[in-house]
Amino acid sequence: MKRERLQKNFSEWFSGILRNADIMETRYPVKGLFVWLPHGLKLRNHVFAIMRGLLERSGHQEVLFPQLIPENIFRKEAEHIRGFEEQVYWVTHGGKDKLDVKLALRPTSETSIYPMFALWIRSHADLPIKIYQIVNIFRYETKMTKPMIRLREVTTFKEAHTAHAKPEEAEAQVREAVHIYKRFFDELGVPYVVTKRPQWDTFAGAEYSIAFDTLAPDGRTLQIGTVHNLGQNFAKVYELKYEAPNGKHHYVYQACYGVSERVIAAVMMAHGDDVGLCLPPNVAPIQVVIVPIPYKGREVPVEQIGAAVKNELAAAGLRVHLDERDLRPGNKFYYWERRGVPLRLEVGPEDVKKEQVTVVRRDTSEKQAIAKGALKTKVKQLLEEITGDLRERAWKSFHESIEEASDTETIKRVIEKRGGIARMPWCGGKACGKALEEQTGGDLLGEEFDGKTPSGACPICSKRAKVSVLIARTY
Ligand code: 5CA
Ligand code: ZN
Numbered sequence: 001m002k003r004e005r006l007q008k009n010f011s012e013w014f015s016g017i018l019r020n021a022d023i024m025e026t027r028y029p030v031k032g033l034f035v036w037l038p039h040g041l042k043l044r045n046h047v048f049a050i051m052r053g054l055l056e057r058s059g060h061q062e063v064l065f066p067q068l069i070p071e072n073i074f075r076k077e078a079e080h081i082r083g084f085e086e087q088v089y090w091v092t093h094g095g096k097d098k099l100d101v102k103l104a105l106r107p108t109s110e111t112s113i114y115p116m117f118a119l120w121i122r123s124h125a126d127l128p129i130k131i132y133q134i135v136n137i138f139r140y141e142t143k144m145t146k147p148m149i150r151l152r153e154v155t156t157f158k159e160a161h162t163a164h165a166k167p168e169e170a171e172a173q174v175r176e177a178v179h180i181y182k183r184f185f186d187e188l189g190v191p192y193v194v195t196k197r198p199q200w201d202t203f204a205g206a207e208y209s210i211a212f213d214t215l216a217p218d219g220r221t222l223q224i225g226t227v228h229n230l231g232q233n234f235a236k237v238y239e240l241k242y243e244a245p246n247g248k249h250h251y252v253y254q255a256c257y258g259v260s261e262r263v264i265a266a267v268m269m270a271h272g273d274d275v276g277l278c279l280p281p282n283v284a285p286i287q288v289v290i291v292p293i294p295y296k297g298r299e300v301p302v303e304q305i306g307a308a309v310k311n312e313l314a315a316a317g318l319r320v321h322l323d324e325r326d327l328r329p330g331n332k333f334y335y336w337e338r339r340g341v342p343l344r345l346e347v348g349p350e351d352v353k354k355e356q357v358t359v360v361r362r363d364t365s366e367k368q369a370i371a372k373g374a375l376k377t378k379v380k381q382l383l384e385e386i387t388g389d390l391r392e393r394a395w396k397s398f399h400e401s402i403e404e405a406s407d408t409e410t411i412k413r414v415i416e417k418r419g420g421i422a423r424m425p426w427c428g429g430k431a432c433g434k435a436l437e438e439q440t441g442g443d444l445l446g447e448e449f450d451g452k453t454p455s456g457a458c459p460i461c462s463k464r465a466k467v468s469v470l471i472a473r474t475y
Pocket of ligand 2: 427429432461462
């Protein structure tokens, strides 16, 4: 698979794919808002089904909260407001009437959910609470908007919110969330680094934030998920208190964690190539496409076998499509390649005669014949192989883009010239962190979660390094 055009001009590749692979209509007349098209929406639903499964299996319950938040309630947590003030859309009128209390379109849902937690939490027996919802949110983003990546209406915001009796339980919840997200991205074959964001880049209202970043083909990192330890910051302003067995009242400890459709962009960019999409079988809307190759006078057996193959694979639980359109096979091949269908089956007169089917892998273009009797087993096996190979290839190239650096010149070379992530020693001081960002043009992603203690000195102050930190140019 060639990824030259993709790496050289990622933006153009990305917008081309959205249109040509029937993922998204980008001409909606409001900036930062886009339309999901059928193939894209199916992809989205498969991706988020994996997330739902992971959350349900770890004891999270799905809920659905309203989209509007009264201003007075929204404004309770000072840090949170400072972080979101500039990004909120306000509803000020109902018809011709000016509303007494303005209503915020949720930019995230802490301030909508936690007042209800206050009503639900009475005793220690009500804890822990672990809920999630998949909803739309609005953020008036001022950086350049981009479909799926930086939206003003995020249509697929999965946010989980928890409450616990003890600080160590909130801490453990953060670790569980990190584990869930790792499983999620591993299922999608999307490579990532996990870092603890520097203090100045912490989520508004959180004690600390853990973030997942992947790498776009142009060498910039993309934050694809975050996990926040909220401590008691929200509990104190929303009066989230429980009664302990000894009759004393305590504030709860909280965590929240979120991902958005940005992860779908990450799937597309991790596995795509110059032809177009290349989707992992577990989320591909169509896993196998069958293209009949009829020759004059021999159409009938080809079409019959095509239909039989389709029925057999569908009965085996695969998402399979038989392309019976009146188009040249070559055009059909290209059409499905662009859409990222993992396997193509061809049935021609020669296949009919030999009682076989020809199968072509989207990722490697490898072609082989499968005997009719082995079809089901072999197709399933190939889909599994593709899943593994895609993940491995993506991780390999990701690892190759992370380089050790001990001085600002090397950092610049790593993140600028080639594009990638530099790992370097850092004293942990804010002034040095800011200086590093300024001198290299990158952003500190943060200290690696569960990272090793570094050897070496901070490139700015030359003091012994406290942590290993990652730096990159970011989206
Ligand atoms: N309440 C917390 C956790 S649910 C929260 O809002 N965290 S967040 O702001 O970091 O957002 C979670 C994730 O949503 C981010 O890591 C990012 O991947 C994604 N995201 C945030 N803003 C946007 C946006 N404007 N467009 C697309 N995705 C976004
Ligand atoms: Zn320093």
